[in-house]
Amino acid sequence: MPELPEVETVRRSLEPRLLGRSIKQAYIYLPRIIKKPDAESFTRLLAGRTVETVDRRGKYLLIRLAGDYTWVVHLRMTGQLVYSEIKSEHKHLRLTFELDDGNWLNFIDMRTFGSMYLLSDDRLDEINGLKTMGPEPLEDDFIMADFYQRLQGSSRAVKNLLLDQTVVAGLGNIYVDEALFLAGIHPSRGGSSLTEEEAAKLFQAIKEVLQKGIENRGTTFRDYVDGAGAKGKNQHTLNVYGRGGESCSLCGTKLVKFRLGGRGTVFCPDCQK
DNA sequence: TGTGTCACCTGAGCGC
DNA sequence: TGCGCTCAGGTGACAC
Structure with a gap:
């Protein structure tokens, strides 16, 4: 599932291929993917525009175009944006x-x-998810004191807080489970309920799992x-996600899987208190 | 206002 | 073999 490391890897792989290129024509087979403007306007406005930069904000890919327009892409669950010499004939x-x-x-x-x-x-604020997005965890605006304050101000489960994009940008189910394991929470x-020391451990763990995810080119x-079109390698290094019922890599205890906030959650009952 | 739950969506995996 | 059910999860809408 594309989270921050996956979207960043897509960004890095597309950037050299798209910079300076212009879009000749868009072909839309499922119009409801286009949220704003309507599909017809999207096609018309995109045609002929040149790519100036390829950026990322949280899980959003921001393709900046000539004429002060931005093409915003969110891959959600199974989206793939792949540069190719041929027009795909993929079923999806x-x-x-x-x-x-x-x-x-x-x-x-x-x-x-x-x-x-x-x-x-000047209209990017119309995308609510972008407008309300919290700090980028790998940038300087992610500050421990602010993070701790945000945790202290809520009784919600810490996992649900980390999945909330207004708290920290870019985290999803995989990296949240991994960060909580690393922090022992x-x-x-x-x-x-988290102490300042625990919040500091979690703060560092978030940075660590995301950096590792990017180095491994995603999960x-x-x-x-x-x-x-290349797969990532980070799935081979995960400690808990997708490993329910297996042994903890640190203590050997059987990892427990349960549902929290409607999401599959895996943790070590011995290492995480 | 804060929090939790559900719908959206398709395919894989499983039990019967 | 085929059918039906469950699960996977990011986000917005909705209920409480």
Whole structure:
């Protein structure tokens, strides 16, 4: 599932391929992927625009275009944005973009949760998820004191707090479970129950698991590939996610899987208090 | 206002 | 073999 490391890997793989390229034509096979504007306007406004930068904010990919427009892509669960020499014939191809160099950018999305926007830069606030997004955990604006204060102000389960994009940007189910394991914190603990020392451990653990995820070019369980179609390697290094019933890599205790906030959650009952 | 739950969506895996 | 059920999870809408 694309979280911050996966989206960052897609960004890094697409950047050298897209910079300076212009979009010749968009072909839309599933219009509801386009959230703003309508599909017809999206196609018309995108045609002929040149890519100036490829950025990321949380799990959003921000493709900055000439004329002060930004093409915003969210991969959600199974979205893939893949640069290719050919127009994909994949069963789940939802949109494809013909580039001026003869190559294609294919958007494949099995479960069709992915979304796209094309807005002038002064209207990006219309995307609520972008407007309310919390600090980038690998940037300087992620500050321990603010993070601790946010945890202290809520009785919600710490796992649910970390999944909340207004608290920290870019975390999803995989990296939240991994960060909580690394910090030795039980996922059900209320945010306000964490000591400053525990919050500091969690703060560092979040940075660590995300950095490792990026170094390993993302986690591929089934669908995720980068912008060149390559799978990630981080799934081979996970301590808890996807390992319910197996032994803890630290103490050997059987890892427990349960549902928290509607999501599968794996933790070590001995290492995480 | 804060928090929890559910729908959206398709395919894999499992039991019968 | 085929059917039906459950599960996977990011986000917005909704209920309490």
